[in-house]
Amino acid sequence: GESVGLHLPTLSVQEGDNSIINCAYSNSASDYFIWYKQESGKGPQFIIDIRSNMDKRQGQRVTVLLNKTVKHLSLQIAATQPGDSAVYFCAENSSPGGTSYGKLTFGQGTILTVHP
Amino acid sequence: KAGVTQTPRYLIKTRGQQVTLSCSPISGHRSVSWYQQTPGQGLQFLFEYFSETQRNKGNFPGRFSGRQFSNSRSEMNVSTLELGDSALYLCASSQGPDSGNTIYFGEGSWLTVV
Numbered sequence: 103g104e105s106v107g108l109h110l111p112t113l114s115v116q117e118g119d120n121s122i123i124n125c126a127y128s129n130s131a132s133d134y135f136i137w138y139k140q141e142s143g144k145g146p147q148f149i150i151d152i153r154s155n156m157d158k159r160q161g162q163r164v165t166v167l168l169n170k171t172v173k174h175l176s177l178q179i180a181a182t183q184p185g186d187s188a189v190y191f192c193a194e195n196s197s198p199g200g201t202s203y204g205k206l207t208f209g210q211g212t213i214l215t216v217h218p
Numbered sequence: 219k220a221g222v223t224q225t226p227r228y229l230i231k232t233r234g235q236q237v238t239l240s241c242s243p244i245s246g247h248r249s250v251s252w253y254q255q256t257p258g259q260g261l262q263f264l265f266e267y268f269s270e271t272q273r274n275k276g277n278f279p280g281r282f283s284g285r286q287f288s289n290s291r292s293e294m295n296v297s298t299l300e301l302g303d304s305a306l307y308l309c310a311s312s313q314g315p316d317s318g319n320t321i322y323f324g325e326g327s328w329l330t331v332v
Contacts, residue, residue, distance in 0.1 A: 136321065145222075145308050145323040146261075191261065204251035204312055204321055205274045208261035 114215045121179040123212045125192035128173060134195035136206065137166060137177045139188045146191060149177070179214075187216045220245065222311050222324035230330045236297040239327045243290050243311030249273075250292040251321070252284060255306040264307075267292055268314065296329075304331045 115121050127135070133154040138146035150161045152168050152175075159166050165178040175192050193206040223242040231237050243250050251266035251274075263276040267286035284294040290311075296303055306326045312319040 138323070145325045148320055148322055151320060193261075204249045204266040204268075204310065204319075205263050205276070206251075206253075206261075206310075206321060207263070208253075210260050 111210065112213045112215070114217065115182050117182065117184060117216055117218050119182050121177075121182045121186070121214060121216075123177045123179075123190050123192075123214065125175040125177075125209050126173060127175060127192070127194050127207075127209075129194060129196045129207070130170075130173065132194040132196045132207075135166070135168060135175050136193045136195075137164075137175075138191045138193060139186075140191065140211070141188045149190075182214075182216050184216045184218055187214055189213050222309055222322055224307075224309050224324040224327050226327060227325065228328045228330075230332060231299050233299055233301060233331055235299050236295060237299060237329060238293055238295045239307055239309075239329075241292045241294075241309030241311075241324060243292070243309075244322060247311035247313055247322075248290050249312045249314050249319070250286055250290060251310045251312075252292070252294050253308040253310065253323075254278070255308055255326070256304075261308070264294065299331045301331050304329060 136151040137149040139149050140146045150164050150166050152159045152166045157168050163180045167176045189211045191211045192209045196207045225240045249268045252264040253261050255261045265284050266274040270286045281297045286292045308326045310321045310323045312321045
């Protein structure tokens, strides 16, 4: 079945380091991928997205890389700050029939801890 | 611009009762979807509505239902509550069902079933 899985459940970094969070997906028909950040007690917050016709997209301090050949997605955070500490989820848009509605399949999440 | 608004934020119910959760999407957004988040199962898709029609449904029992109104606001209902229904219920909205429309989440409704 469809699944999106994360390789590393926890990641600890020092403030100022770059962080890389990885994600594997299994549905080759997925055409839209999103990274969310979730802080304790809050809902998922949109970080960055990428469509399947791209392999890289940059935002403010964040970069998403998509490798469709191996069905792999990664989120890079530059100069990680304590405020970046949260759970990070990747999600894929995987509606049946290839039509993309609002159904997202989420990975299990990675806990990022940034030490001052 | 206000974000996705969910009410109530916290509630406690007894087994066997039913609960209704409400979601107001971002202004102009017409697609609303619901997710259940638990420590054991993570984030799981419940259903999605667009133009008052359910477009997608996740793998949940019929006790879970929802609807969307003409103003795009949505409600979900869980009947005959079970202890395992305790979870964070998240609502998300987007402009429409096309791929690539950013999906934004609300802060969720925390449901505890005792």
